[in-house]
C-alpha cells in the first residue's frame with residue numbers, strides 16, 4: 001500500500017489518499033499500571049525490537065519521562081517508531097511503499113540514506129497487544145516545507161514557510177521546481193522556544209527569510225501547526241502572506257502523498 005508519513009517533532013501525520021490521521025509524537029517509558037483508563041484516541045502501548053514503552057496520548061498521561069525527540073534530522077529511532085506506529089494503526093496489508101519527510105537543512109544524501117536504511121525491510125511491532133509484521137518495500141525522503149509548495153497551483157516564484165514544533169522550514173519553488181538557494185531551515189520551532197511571543201518569533205522568521213534573499217512582495221504561503229499563530233505578525237514583513245489552502249498542519253503530508261503517487265504510481 002502507498003502512503004505518506006510526516007513524522008513531526010510534535011504530531012505524526014499520515015495520509016494514504018483516503019485516511020488523514022495524526023497522533024502526538026511523544027514516546028515514554030513503560031510502567032506496570034494498576035489503573036487502566038483510556039486517555040485519548042491515541043493510547044499506544046508498544047513493543048518493538050526489545051523496547052517496551054508508551055506512545056501518543058498514553059505517554060502524555062502515564063509516562064513520567066515522555067518526550068519527543070526534536071531536531072533538524074529525523075534519522076533516529078524515535079522517528080522510525082512514529083512511522084511504524086502510523087503504519088501499524090492506519091496502514092492496510094503487510095507491504096508498504098512510503099514517502100517520509102526530513103527538514104531542508106539535512107535533506108542530504110547521507111541523511112536520506114540513513115533514513116531509508118533504518119526503515120526499509122521487515123519490522124515486527126506490537127501495539128496494545130496486536131502484533132503486526134510491517135514490510136517497507138520502498139521509501140523515499142521528501143523535504144519538509146518546500147514540498148508543500150506543490151499544493152499551490154501555478155508557476156512563478158512560490159515561497160513556503162512551514163512553522164513546525166522543532167523547526168521552521170523555508171522553501172522556494174520556481175515554476176514548480178525546488179530551488180535550493182532559496183530554501184533553508186531554522187532550528188527552532190513553536191515548542192523549542194521558552195516563551196513564544198508570536199511577534200518576536202515572527203520577526204526572527206521574517207529576518208531569516210529576508211536574509212535568504214526573499215522579497216517583501218513575494219508570494220509567501222504559510223503551513224505547519226504554528227501557521228495560524230504567526231500569520232498576522234508576519235504580515236508586517238510580507239503583506240501578501242496567506243495560509244496554504246486546507247488545514248496547514250496536514251500540508252506536508254498531503255504534498256508527500258502527491259509525490260508518493262507520482263513515484264509509486
Ligand SMILES: Nc1ncnc2c1ncn2[C@@H]1O[C@H](COP(=O)(O)OP(=O)(O)OP(=O)(O)O)[C@@H](O)[C@H]1O
Pocket residue numbers: 007008009010011012144163164165166167168189190191223224225226227228229249
Ligand atoms: N491552533 C494552534 N495555535 C497555535 N499553535 C498551534 C496550534 N495548533 C498547533 N500548534 C502548534 O503547532 C506545532 C505543531 O505543528 P506541526 O504539527 O506542524 O509540527 P511538527 O511537524 O510536529 O514539527 P516539526 O515540523 O518541527 O517536525 C506545535 O508546536 C503546536 O504548539
Ligand SMILES: [Mg+2]
Pocket residue numbers: 006008009144162163164165224252
Ligand atoms: Mg513539520
